[in-house]
Amino acid sequence: MIFPLFALFASSLAFPTVKRCGAQTYEAEDAALSGTQVLTDLGGYSGSGYVGGFDQASDKITFSVDSSSEKLYDVTIRYATPYGEKTATLSLNGGTNSDIYLAATDSWKDVKAGQLLLNEGSNSIDIVSNWGWYLIDSLTLSETAAAPDHNINPTLVNPNANADAVALYDYLRSIYGKNILSGQQDLEWTEWLAQQTGKTPALVAVDLMDYSPSRVERQGQVATTVEDAITFSEKGGIVSVLWHWNAPAGLYDTSENPWWSGFYTRATSFNVATALADPNGNDYKLIIRDIDAIAKELLRLQDANVPVLWRPLHEAEGKWFWWGAQGPEPCKQLWELMYDRMTNHHGLNNLIWVWNSLAPEWYPDPDTVDILAADVYAQGNGPMSAEYNRLIELGNDQKLIAASEVGSAPDPDQLQAYQAHWLWFAVWTDGFINNADYNPPELLKQIYNDEYVLTLDEISGWRG
Incomplete structure (x- = not known):
């Protein structure tokens, strides 16, 4: 087993989005910040900066996202981890949480962060410290395609399985x-x-x-x-x-x-x-x-x-x-x-x-x-x-x-x-x-x- 995570809370503020290839990208520096700060030291970021300062358990950034209907979206987070691999927490509307593994990287990298089922209307998406000590550049949402049928191996790997x-x-x-x-x-x-x-x-x-x-x-x-x-x-x-x-x-x-x-x-x-x-x-x-x-x-x-x-x-x-x-x-x-x-x-x-x-x-x-x-x-x-x-x-x-x-x-x-x-x-x-x-x-x-x-x-x- 591993250690428990922190209870999370969310707020909702509007900020601009960038549309790319049918997806919507939300810049971290335009989000609502709580215990975090906008930085510009690490080059290669999008927009006007990125967010760091995740050093306390409650530190987070909050994205406000509108959806025309209840809809499932794929989530991609652009991040950097100059202090080694980390884990962040992704939270939707203060309730549904998931752990997001951030592999070690000194430059900006995209990570697939699962899906979020947005409500019709306004939604808040938090990225909360968890391990902390990472940098967030942006969050991108794209509509989730229907999952294909599974293709599960029909037999066990041991040919002598009883x-x-x-x-x-x-x-x-x-x-x-x-x-x-x-x-x-x-x-x-x-x-x-x-x-x-x-x-x-x-x-x-x-x-x-x-x-x-x-x-x-x-x-x-x-x-x-x-x-x-x-x-x-x-x-x-x-x-x-x-x-x-x-x-x-x-x-x-x-x-x-x-x-x-x-x-x-x-x-x-x-x-x-x-x-x-x-x-x-x-x-x-x-x-x-x-x-x-x-x-x-x-x-x-x-x-x-x-x-x-x-x-x-x-x-x-x-x-x-x-x-x-x-x-x-x-x-x-x-x-x-x-x-x-x-x-x-x-x-x-x-x-x-x-x-x-x-x-x-x-x-x-x-x-x-x-x-x-x-x-x-x-x-x-x-x-x-x-x-x-x-x-x-x-x-x-x-x-x-x-x-x-x-x-x-x-x-x-x-x-x-x-x-x-x-x-x-x-x-x-x-x-x-x-x-x-x-x-x-x-x-x-x-x-x-x-x-x-x-x-x-x-x-x-x-x-x-």
Whole structure:
């Protein structure tokens, strides 16, 4: 998971636009500024300047946009990031928020920022600090074209996938673009949701973190998540599994970075690039030891006829976890090693492989990936269209797309209006699913009772 974002507010002031190639471009220096300022130091900007000074959480610029009718628009932001890669928040009318990734660039660059569904009449569009320390030149809107039909791969990447995995994949393909599976992290919170909404999620996500050997050797065998997964599967539910992989060695184990935080880059000296470079070295052997330990648990699920949406090495591009700390190439090598070891050595044929990063340079061999996923913690219960479109482009619309971790359950009306065909969502646990800032109770109940959102009682026959 990642950190929560800030609550946002919007105001509305009119300013001129520039029309280019059928699109409308709004200059940042003409927008309403709050804590930000017009600058001219970096050459190559359009108009009379650009906006910087995003150094406080509430700093923002507000564009006022009129629309002749309710209409969906593609959004492009022209920006620069002289201090390295950043993330901004895009907010519509003070409600729908999305995270916008701004790759590092010393010169002006365009980024596709998803879609916005404008109301008829006046609308306010905010770009709010989030990480801050970036520059905004302009925002461009163009009408969104109808999405083409998906062209999803008809088979799993593992040619020996068992009947359970094939049946689940076929079911997922059959609902893609028609419905979304409701999901929740941790079995105990599915029970909480049933009490709050009258519905049980169709999918539960569990974590194999406590099966990591470097945790087991310190705390003993305390995990029950495999049993939780079997229990939920026996009820007819779908199981997603991630792994906060405690580093195999090099845990600092200090008061600031205790041993149980060893999946964080900051908490270990373990270097994945160095380990993988020496197949005869001890660190490489520890990687194999850990993969084998987790394979043993996944084999228990295979023996129990549980197909698994398997999501290891998640959020790698963030680099806050040790498997991504050395950049994309070692991480991709580790993914492909894990795929080969689990598939060909251990015969794990119940796995549907879920890659969980957005950036193209991090994408491993597509022949080892069945589903693409993103973790999104923006508030506002929005459609997460920027992340969705990035994944569609990453997989050439041949891979199913999932919102594997979210802070806010998405509003099904917005999902459909934005043509964001997420396959499932899974809300994170305490502090998110039970936090009204992320999931207002009435809206949560509405989401879980919407016909577009599938719950456990509606999917229990998926195997047949």
